[in-house]
Amino acid sequence: MSDATSGCTESRRAVTEAEIEALVHGICFKTGPPRTLGVEVEWLVHAPHTPHLPVSFERLEAAYAALRGVPLRSALTVEPGGQLELSSPPAGSLTECVGTVSADLDAVRAVLAEDGLRLVGLGHDPRHPPRRFLRERRYEAMERCLDRTGPAGRHMMCASASVQVSLDAGHEEPGPLGYGRRWWLAHQLGPVLVAAFANSPLAGGRPTGWLSTRQLRWAQIGPARAGAPPLDGDPRAAWTRHVLDAPVMCVRDDEGPWQVPERLTFREWVRSRKPRPPTRDDLAYHLTTLFPPVRPRGHLELRMIDAQPGDDGWIVPLAVTAALFDDPGAAETAYRAVKPLAERARPYPAPHNALWREAARSGLADPELRDAAVACFTTALEALPRLGATPEVTAAVAAFRDRYVLRGRCPADDLLDSLRGTGLPGAGCHPAGPGPAAHRRKDIGT
Template sequence: MSDTSGTGSAGDCGDCTEHRTAVTEPEVEALVRGICFKTGPPRTLGVEVEWLVHELRTPQRPVTPERLEAAYAALRTVPLGSALTVEPGGQLELSSPPAASLMECIGTVSADLDAVRAVLAEDGLGLVGVGHDPWHEPRRFLRQPRYDAMEACLDRTGAAGRHMMCASASVQVCVDAGHEEPGPLGHERRWWLAHQLGAVLVAAFANSPLAAGQPTGWLSTRQLMWMEIGAGRAGAPPPDGDPRTAWARHVLDAPVMCVRLDGAPWEVPDGLTFRDWIRKGEPRPPTRADLDYHLTTLFPPVRPRGHLELRMIDAQPGDDGWIVPLAVTAALFDDPEAAESAYRAVKPLAERALALPAPHNPLWSDAARYGPADPELREAAVACFTAALEALPRLGATTGVTDAVATYLDRYVVRGRCPADDLLDSLRGTAARTHGKDIRP
């Protein structure tokens, strides 16, 4: 969601002549290829952690917009190493600066989260790590032209867009695109791996089984909402072949969310692709600034922004739950031996992803619905976590980080469970106590 990212941006919208000049299709293809895949040896890492904000004592009670605004005004005075942004529904996001190591990234964000929690606690508020708000209907906090246009656009496909904008939270890991050479750290391999491993990450870290206090039938309701938004806005291009060519074509053929007009309401065209806009030139020809903006309105599970932004992981429970998916993902992408092990582990899953690009294929939908209870996904997850555990010391991870990953592996993955199962168990336990009988499995 946020335009802030952990290791760079896809392009800045400015007032220079270059940004005001109309673009052609060949220019867009060249720009996208150069902007979105900056290749080289993997060197940096980033993470974006989103949180729902609730009452500390009674999380089921909605926080008023006035209280949120007051709390966020106080937060803006706190010096942080990460960029702090507010999402449309009032969720908070911290986006780390590019880090040279896993532990540097963890250290920066952990310190920032401590500072944020201290400020919120003074007003009786806290951060909740869950992928989808389990209690409240989506309610928009920010009133800005961008989000007015986004809501109008996404409403055409149903209510999922409002849930995504206002009721969801995630852990987004940002890794470098990789270098030009083939092999486990090459950009083509990393692009392919991100789309196959992504389903494993959805399953292993699913943590959003509830909406309006009731089970939805999906362990990652957040991922369900992304799928229901539609392939044009939240889908990936086919992962095979040259990533630059596939993504450039996808950008041109994706629907335009809005046309920004000076001194007038923004237009929200229906079905107008960026390629169509270039060819028609109406209501005005698109510019480089429009392309930069268009790139920020596409929400695939893996978004290339110079680096690769992995957007599929639900927000995690606990103060430090976000560290495990960050550590596992970093190890599987940036350690060559672990990357090769992950490639071998997820390769058998590829057949289930042939019908449609992610996340609209059976592999991804099964991951969101069943989590690691799916036998093939569980087998791949166990292999990937095991490879990550072996690699983490080589990446300089502390014993505390490796112990957290090992505990997660034993508590959840090898048992075919995920944090969503804990939430469902808790709900069943509450229902059992209410009805005077035990309905827990």
């Protein structure tokens, strides 16, 4: 029997709870010196000359067919609502990561421009209701499952976009770069990143009362699927329990529609072995149906950042996050900056506690979140030259800090200022200047 055949057979063999624990430990937390970096950038696709109209599926399909022939180093995928995602290969440095993705985005934009389309950096579609573009059985099952908790799932699938930063899990040993500290820091820094980069205050052409409507929708899916495990124990053990006790989204079948069981956890599936015994393939698939703010995938995937305005806005959250995790001095400063926020993150896990909700609702108008963000951006700016960042990247981070963080603002505030002054701006359009920090909440509801 060949190695390939043996591996296929093994992946389809029924698994036990003990095997699952060992697999999750090995698959999700691979430790070693932090050396690689990655980013996934998601984009809405709009027609700037007719922003009030959604792009037809036929037009999207034609544009995406043209993109399939473009040579890229990043992986190009289409999200359920027709959003585009570029996933970088693992990079040995921030400069390498930025260079690769920037070149690939230039190529993608050139193809889309031929059909009058553009990539738009917003965390949530400001005008159009969610529409599902992809018809695969995976998304049919996902939609049926998420519909049970309300409309938020469809918004998450089809109307949202983000910047997801991927970092090595860290050292096995404790310390600023140890995996336990990095796991804790990722969750405690999460609300600061939500607040600083909030960029989705609109839905249906109107303010929602939240600066990150995208983060609100993810939280509304519920803690079983979109929540984090408790942070008061070993990360590997906590994540393994979370995986086993999370509900199964679907039971796949080679033929016919997939089953969507109700209230069946993966642990219960393993024990009951019904409707069929789960396999290693099923476990691997189950891991992809959990949407916590920090997902361990052999590395740490930070999933809480809204898509950013402008062609290069995604570089700032990538650079700031990389600096705060991979420079030991910046990591220690960030740890001290967010530690006072930890009490507000109890008793519920992220993102379903008061701190995360306030970050999504009010952004850096919250004084404690603003103070933490100022400290984190300042130490990141000091660390970036040590990580070999280019002057252009460092300047972009400094400009963002000055325009938003020091003033207690975020990109969502520009959209709201523009809405109050001139009506809903064109898709993806942010005003050139930051504008006054006028008290934004008084006229947009709560």
